[in-house]
Amino acid sequence: MFLQTIQVLALASVILITIGQNVVNQKLHPYGSFSNIFSEEIEDAMTCNKFTCKMPDQNFAGNTCGYFVSANNTVYSQPCEDESLLCFSPNVSQNYTCVINDPFPIALPGDKCSKASDCYLLYSKSCTGGICIGLDLKDSCTSTFQCDPDSSCRKINGAWQCAALIEAGKTGCLNEYDCEYSAGCSIVSLNDTSKNTCIKYGSLTPGTKITNYTCNTNSNVCSSGLCGEDNNGNFVCTDEIISSGQTPLSCPEAYSSTGCISKEDIYLGHGLNGSCLCAYNPNGDTYCSLQKGDAPYVALRNEYSKWQSSSAIKNCNTNWRYPALANSKLQCAADYYDSKDYSAFLYRLLYVSYYVNIYGSEECVLKTLYPFYLQAKDNFNNGGNGNNTDSSISIALTAFIAVLAI
């Protein structure tokens, strides 16, 4: 039953990205306001569970990895014996159990494969020579997911076809995935792409006016990675957006996202909201999510830039400029990226994704809920020489879903 739930979620996320990359309201958070099935944004009147280690006198039935005691809202945790299992709870008020991970195949053209079913069938023709094969240049297409690496599906001379990605400085894009991997699309018109220009990510300084279409879908063209509507109704790139205090910042209002607001941005005339999240520590503390200009997030943004400017990325579908996380690997990047750069990228991504959740967590809790994070951290600290390309660690489907919501 749990397994079904996970697959449905994975399928839903694939469909969601198909219809436009912006799953949640990501206008101000293009890299995702990462959350996962263990941590939901706190709603009013909700409290956070406390997380600690299983006590010696507790007996866990069969596949229990987290015993939820409602009397004191405490989850006693014990890692799953088999690390390939995922410790999962469908509901914060229930036990966590070890569930099998059967990742839904979402490999796109360019991703490595060993059999046809490894490739996402809607988008790939076959697995040939160990690679998922998509459509060639000029082949008729309905979605960019079908096109081979370094190309996108665009209407050219009235016909939808796979065409080479557009260099920065040139026109013809409808969204950022039409542009070379390190560029986004400055969108002026939704029906006349000759008016739209690819521009390098990060190239627009704070205060630069951009169109609402550009702001809504690819604010990474701004140096801060963020944009918004100012008091005059103009859409502008923001300055770096940082938390209003040292991170992690305790939620100013208990169990509410109200107050999790960044320092004011001079161009917008206001700050940006964050979310109040639960930390899986013995106190069940609450902290505000990171802002995009906070140090751990800046480190992650640098890893994205490095990946997007790499030669390795040219082996990957244009959507994997923001790789999804499946099987605790970054889609496509795991196949082609330099192992040292890869381990830094994965670690920074997981660190930002779970920044609040893991704050003050006991080791046993991390081992139970986030074994893939601990492994990524080890690999990173060992200079990327770990087993990052053949991990048997449980899929971070949760993170995978969150990352797709970029």
Ligand SMILES: *[C@@H]1O[C@H](CO)[C@@H](O)[C@H](O)[C@H]1NC(C)=O
């Ligand atoms: C939760 O797990 C504990 C330990 O395995 C078990 O004793 C208890 O019955 C479980 N509760 C429910 C509602 O399944």
Ligand SMILES: *[C@@H]1O[C@H](CO)[C@@H](O)[C@H](O)[C@H]1NC(C)=O
């Ligand atoms: C929580 O409740 C359980 C079951 O009543 C008890 O064994 C445990 O000691 C309590 N934990 C704390 C931290 O009070």
Ligand SMILES: *[C@@H]1O[C@H](CO)[C@@H](O)[C@H](O)[C@H]1NC(C)=O
């Ligand atoms: C979560 O589980 C509790 C206890 O079984 C139940 O009362 C509650 O309705 C569930 N919540 C959701 C959203 O399913």
Ligand SMILES: *[C@@H]1O[C@H](CO)[C@@H](O)[C@H](O)[C@H]1NC(C)=O
């Ligand atoms: C684009 O849409 C606008 C407004 O709907 C319309 O005036 C214009 O003619 C359209 N341009 C093209 C090239 O279809």
Ligand SMILES: *[C@@H]1O[C@H](CO)[C@@H](O)[C@H](O)[C@H]1NC(C)=O
């Ligand atoms: C963007 O601006 C255009 C023209 O001003 C307007 O028609 C459209 O509704 C706006 N879209 C959004 C998402 O704000």
Ligand SMILES: *[C@@H]1O[C@H](CO)[C@@H](O)[C@H](O)[C@H]1NC(C)=O
């Ligand atoms: C930010 O939070 C405040 C207070 O909760 C809310 O009124 C406002 O609409 C939020 N702004 C956005 C852009 O979500």
Ligand SMILES: *[C@@H]1O[C@H](CO)[C@@H](O)[C@H](O)[C@H]1NC(C)=O
């Ligand atoms: C990689 O994994 C294998 C098998 O699990 C193990 O024997 C080996 O020590 C690991 N190597 C590193 C560097 O962790």
